[in-house]
Amino acid sequence: MNDKGVPESGGRDRAEVVAERALVGQATGMLMAVVPCSTDTARRLLAVSAQAAGASLVDAAHAALRLCTGDGPLYDPVADALADAIDRLLEADPPEDPVGCASSVQGLGEYVNHYLAARRRALAAPGDATARSFLDDAGYALCVLTGHPATHTALPAAERLSKAGRRATLAAPNFSAPQPRARMTAARGTPRR
Structure with missing residues (x-):
């Protein structure tokens, strides 16, 4: 061997x-x-x-x-x-509280999707060395981003972090498009445009 x-x-x-x-x-x-x-x-x-x-x-x-x-x-x-x-x-046992590079979980969902696409490709053609290489690289990226030492623990952690990030983004108020406010005149207390 x-x-x-x-x-x-x-x-x-x-x-x-x-x-x-x-x-x-x-x-x-x-x-x-x-x-x-x-x-x-x-x-x-x-x-x-x-x-x-x-x-x-x-x-x-x-x-x-x-x-x-x-x-x-x-x-x-x-x-x-x-x-x-x-x-x-x-x-x-996976690490309790891994510390990876995923300080921003916004892009983590894209890495999870990339891994899942590589996984589908490897399942479709498990003998394809290129598909295995893409899957290995995608798994390694998840390990680095989540701080988990193995792909089988990094994938669920990345999915959890990604979902938590989406929920936090959906629950956060939208400050990018403020609503216009009418200004009050000091003398009359009526709206001025």
């Missing part, structure tokens, strides 16, 4: 290696969109589940695709190990 978590060739033909790498890439993209998580976290989930089940990374990739699409056998030890790894990731 190389440094990216992809199996080395080990005497197999090139077409088989390319197909396995594509499968691992597709599973990585699917996990990134479904969990949500970064590329590194998705690859770590695949590696941890493969190791826990005593299977190969390719078996874990197959299990990830079956788990995300709902296809496959009722009992699959690799899919169970992957589901357990995802559960452990999602159950990790």
